Amino acid sequence: MALKEKITERLKKFTFVEESPRLPALQKASVLIPLFVREEKVYVLLTLRSVELRHNAGEVCFPGGKSDRNDRDEIHTALREAEEEIGLPPDGVEVVCRLSPVLNQRGLLVTPVVGFISESFQACPNPAEVSDVFSVPLDLFLKDVHHSAYPISNTSTMTHCFNLTDPLTKKVYQIWGLTAILNILLAVLVFGRKPDFEVEFNVDKAIVNFQLEFKHRLSKL
Template sequence: MELKKRVIERLQKCTAEGEQYLRLPELQKASVLIPLFFRGGDLHVLMTVRSIELKHNAGEVCFPGGKSDRNDTDEIHTALREAEEEIGLPPVGVEVVCRFTPILNQFTDEYLRRIPNGEWPRVIVVADGSCGDSCSVLGISSEYNVESCHAYGANATIERLDQRQVPTPEIRAHSLYFDLSAYGIDAIKEPRSSSQASAKPGFHLKIYGTFRNRYMALACTSADSKMMRFLRHTASSSIMKNIFHQSFNAYKTDIEPRLSELTLQRMQCSRKLFEIILSHRRVSAAYIEEDKVAVTVEGEAARVLNFDTGCGVNLGMRGLESLGVFIYRTATAQDQKDVFEALSAKIQHSKQVAETFRQNGLAAAMFE
């Protein structure tokens, strides 16, 4: 299964290297299993609800797991044992594909005394969005690298107050062509762009959100066609609105109502196709030597897309994959060299996240 292969490859990139945690103090350890499974071609995650009779965290939604026993060989053994006890999942039926970075949640006086660095650098995480001023206040450059994703897109949203706020499965449709003959544009299928040779030709539609708040994304690879040029430069907002209107009614779920002329008045959408641009901060981590402060920039403060792919803030959050390691390496640094190595690794990861999305992000989010 292609989706399963992609998921495993992505997770394996997040696997924590155990050797870098050998200096962690011997605290009480616990592990959880994040059970992922495929059903009907879709990826699902299994979670549990803690009993309301428990003393700690009663009634919370969580992953199966618990404290380590002395007979457990490692954290994976603990997670598998707890999952079998709590949800009846036999360990032989589980394929462990990665192990995430350990999380420290106990900072006792004994723990703090055992950290091998007597004078720690402080860590500031800037996550105030693309319009925040925190980086400027801290003296970090506000310059961004602005790069094309070699595609064009448009977004639309509509709120229907008579519908329930119930999440709906994502809908995708590919290789769409629109009848614009009334505007003198023939719906001729154009050859695909060399910059996105693996993508299907034509337009790609995604519908997502809830029954009340429906969102749509329309994208296509860059190509010098009459239809593309027309939709990029049209001065009439009604053209894109009609395209979204007809596309939604053609591909909506069977149990929701069609868009009518009345509900169409509440639709908000892009006036025309625009170039999809990825902006990412040139300096995503820095060290303020006089204050012994390490700064890392995360979320939309680090990278932002001018097009809603339906993946929410996931692009910004991908930088968090290396945040735990960065904080640990900075907090346990023996000297400035260790701090600079942690900063360098964090900056490289941030650049890699941006480059990976620019090369493959739209393909995964829209074109497949």
């Protein structure tokens, strides 16, 4: 079985199924986590937000945004936002699963949608929203080489941070906060092993059951 098919099969086991009672009536948003395989290595596509934006200006994140009244569901939101931000057509995404929603610092209930895109995809960033698009190997988020962590004041939660330098452009990217956490969790689910650094959640349980282990912890971010 090819690497892409193996990852797809594994991630589908962690597809979020809404429980009863229903999720709280909060304003919703979605992000697309675009994966692709190149030379038998899995990569994740990330964006750098425009410095002109009101929220999280200049930060690394996934394509995504708030749900619209015309969106059919969380997947539709993620695909629509990715097309608006980086020119990724919805039919160019092979959706694998949606993971458990998380509550971000702005009070938005964010649903991560995981999908595969073509390795040949060329992004066309919308300059009003995105200043750069780049990709990194997903297994980087299990390594301690570029990683640091520090506690958030008055909580038991850690902020994880990865500082990366593009070998070709020499641009420096800092991946932290919720984006870093989601990359760590996705890498754990894809590769089925613990990170080389300490995390404040139980990785073994995460591999067995993503939803039960992380739903409560991620809601505190």
